[in-house]
Amino acid sequence: MSAVLRLAESLIRRPSVTPDDHGCQDLVLERLAPLGFRAERIDANGVRNLWAVRTLAQPGPTLVFAGHTDVVPAGAVESWTSDPFEPTLRDGRLYGRGAADMKSSIAAFVVALEEAIGGGLVDHGRVAVLLTSDEEGPAVDGTVRVVERLAAAGERIDYCIVGEPTSERRFGDVYKNGRRGSLSGRLVVHGVQGHVAYPHLARNPLHDLAPALAELVRIEWDRGDDDFPPTTWQASNLHAGTGAGNVIPASATLDFNFRFSPASSVESLQRRFAERLDAHGLRYSLEWSPPALPFRCAPGALADALAAAIRAETGRAPRASTSGGTSDGRFLARICPQVVEFGPVNESIHRVDESVGVDELEPLKNVYRRTIATLLHG
Numbered sequence: 001m002s003a004v005l006r007l008a009e010s011l012i013r014r015p016s017v018t019p020d021d022h023g024c025q026d027l028v029l030e031r032l033a034p035l036g037f038r039a040e041r042i043d044a045n046g047v048r049n050l051w052a053v054r055t056l057a058q059p060g061p062t063l064v065f066a067g068h069t070d071v072v073p074a075g076a077v078e079s080w081t082s083d084p085f086e087p088t089l090r091d092g093r094l095y096g097r098g099a100a101d102m103k104s105s106i107a108a109f110v111v112a113l114e115e116a117i118g119g120g121l122v123d124h125g126r127v128a129v130l131l132t133s134d135e136e137g138p139a140v141d142g143t144v145r146v147v148e149r150l151a152a153a154g155e156r157i158d159y160c161i162v163g164e165p166t167s168e169r170r171f172g173d174v175y176k177n178g179r180r181g182s183l184s185g186r187l188v189v190h191g192v193q194g195h196v197a198y199p200h201l202a203r204n205p206l207h208d209l210a211p212a213l214a215e216l217v218r219i220e221w222d223r224g225d226d227d228f229p230p231t232t233w234q235a236s237n238l239h240a241g242t243g244a245g246n247v248i249p250a251s252a253t254l255d256f257n258f259r260f261s262p263a264s265s266v267e268s269l270q271r272r273f274a275e276r277l278d279a280h281g282l283r284y285s286l287e288w289s290p291p292a293l294p295f296r297c298a299p300g301a302l303a304d305a306l307a308a309a310i311r312a313e314t315g316r317a318p319r320a321s322t323s324g325g326t327s328d329g330r331f332l333a334r335i336c337p338q339v340v341e342f343g344p345v346n347e348s349i350h351r352v353d354e355s356v357g358v359d360e361l362e363p364l365k366n367v368y369r370r371t372i373a374t375l376l377h378g
Contacts, residue, residue: 003114004361005094007031007107009087011069012096018070019141021048021133024103025069031110032129035117042149047134047141051150053126054117056376060125061158063375065109065368066143066332068135071098072350079352093355100356101349105163106131108361112368121373128157135328143328147335157336159302159375161368162329165346166321171360172314172367176341177303178227178296178322179329183258183266184289185273189282193242193250205252206240212280213254221264221272227296228261228322231269261322266291292326295333301375302338309370310342313363342367 007027016022025048029039037052048069074084074097082088084097094104109129116122134142150157168174189209194202213235221231233256240252258269270288277284297303303320310318324346329339344360 002362003111004104004107004365005358007110008094008099008104008356008361011103011107012087012094012098013085015085016069016071016098016133017073018137019047019134021069024106025050025131025133028069028106028110028129028131031114035114037129042146044141044145047132047145049133049142049146050131051128051146053128055126056122056124058124060376062126062128062156063372064128064130064157064160064332064336065113065163066130066160066328067102067106067109067163068132068142068328069103069106070133070136071101071103072136075352081353084354089358092358094358094361095353095355097354099348099354100165100344100346101354102163102165102343104356104361105165105343105364108365109161109163109368112365112372115365116369116372116376121369122376123378125158125376127372127376130332132328139328144331147331151335155335157332158338160329160332160336160339161302161306161371162327162332162339162341163343164327164329164341165343165349166324166341167343167345167360168347169345170316171345171357171363172310172316172318174321175306175310175318176322176324176327176329177320179294179324179327180228180231180322181258181260181266181294181330182292182326183260183269185256186287187254187256187277188285189252189254190284191248191250191252194248196246196248199248202248204248206249208280208282209252209254212277212282215276215280216273219272219276221258221269222261223263224261225263227320228263228294231258231260231264233258260294262294262296266293292330294322295330295339296322297333297338297340300338303340305371305374306340306342306367309367309374312370313366
C-alpha cells in the first residue's frame with residue numbers, strides 16, 4: 001500500500017464535517033514536523049487553521065500548498081454503499097467522504113514534500129502548507145484569516161498550489177488558472193394580499209415578478225474573455241404564498257446567484273440588476289451577500305512547471321480552466337501573484353459514494369513532487 005493511500009485513508013477516517021477539523025491537521029503536522037516545518041496555529045471562532053513553513057538552505061521563492069480538511073456532510077448514510085467515514089477500497093477506487101475533495105490531495109502533497117525534502121530535490125527558498133477547516137462552510141474564519149495574518153506580517157508568497165479536484169474526465173486533463181466570482185442576493189417583491197376571486201383588491205407579487213424574471217434569464221451580462229466564460233445568472237429558490245389555494249400572497253422571495261467573469265464588476269452587476277427591477281415597476285427590497293471575487297493566474301513559472309509535471313507524468317497536455325465553483329484561491333490571490341489549482345477527477349465530489357481512483361494517487365503525488373523540484377532546485 002502506498003504512503004499516499006495510507007495517509008488518505010487516515011484522513012478520511014476523521015469525520016471532519018465543516019468546521020470540525022477532527023484532528024486532521026494534527027495528523028498532517030506529525031508528518032511535517034520531522035521535515036523541519038515550523039507551525040503556527042491561526043484559529044478563529046472554532047475554525048482550525050494551520051500555517052507550517054520550512055526554510056531551505058539558500059534564499060529563493062516561497063511555494064505554498066493549500067487545502068481544506070473540512071468536508072461536506074455525508075447526507076443519508078444509508079444511501080452510501082459503505083460507511084462514508086470508513087475508507088473502503090472497491091473496484092480500484094477509494095471511497096469515503098473527502099476522498100476526492102480534498103483529502104487525497106492533502107495526502108499527496110504531504111508525501112510529495114517528504115520525498116522532495118528527503119531526496120534532496122529542494123535547496124533554495126521556502127515551502128509551506130496552509131490548511132483550514134472552513135472552506136466548505138461560510139469561509140469567513142479560514143484561509144482568509146491566515147491571509148490577513150500573513151499580509152500584516154509582510155509575508156511574501158510567490159507560488160501557491162491549491163489541491164482542489166480539478167481533473168474532469170481523466171486525471172491531469174485540467175488545472176485551474178483562476179475562478180469566476182460569485183455574487184448572491186435575495187429579492188423580496190412586495191404585493192398586497194387578497195382573495196384570488198377579487199384580484200382588483202390585491203396586487204400579486206408573483207405576477208409582477210414574472211416579466212422581470214423572464215428578462216433577467218435572457219440578459220447577456222457580458223461575453224467573458226479569453227480565460228473566463230460569460231457571466232451567468234441563475235434563480236435558485238422562489239417562495240411565496242400562505243399554503244392556501246385561494247389567497248394572493250403578500251410577497252414573493254427570490255434567491256439568485258451570479259457567477260461572473262472579470263469582464264463585469266460587482267457594482268455593475270448590482271446596478272444593472274436593480275435597473276431591470278425598476279424598469280418593471282416592482283416594489284421590492286434587495287439584499288446582497290458578500291461577494292467572492294474572481295481571480296486568475298497570469299502565465300508564469302508556476303503554471304509552466306505544473307503543466308510540464310503533468311505532461312511528464314501522464315503524457316497529456318493539461319487544459320487551463322476557470323470553470324466550477326469558488327475556492328480559497330480567491331483569498332490567496334490577494335498576496336500571491338501565481339495561484340493554480342490541481343487535483344484528482346472531480347466527478348464524485350459532494351455526492352453519495354464519493355471516491356477517487358487509486359491509480360490517481362501516485363501520479364498526483366509525483367506531479368506535486370516534480371513541480372516542487374522544478375521551482376526550488378538548482
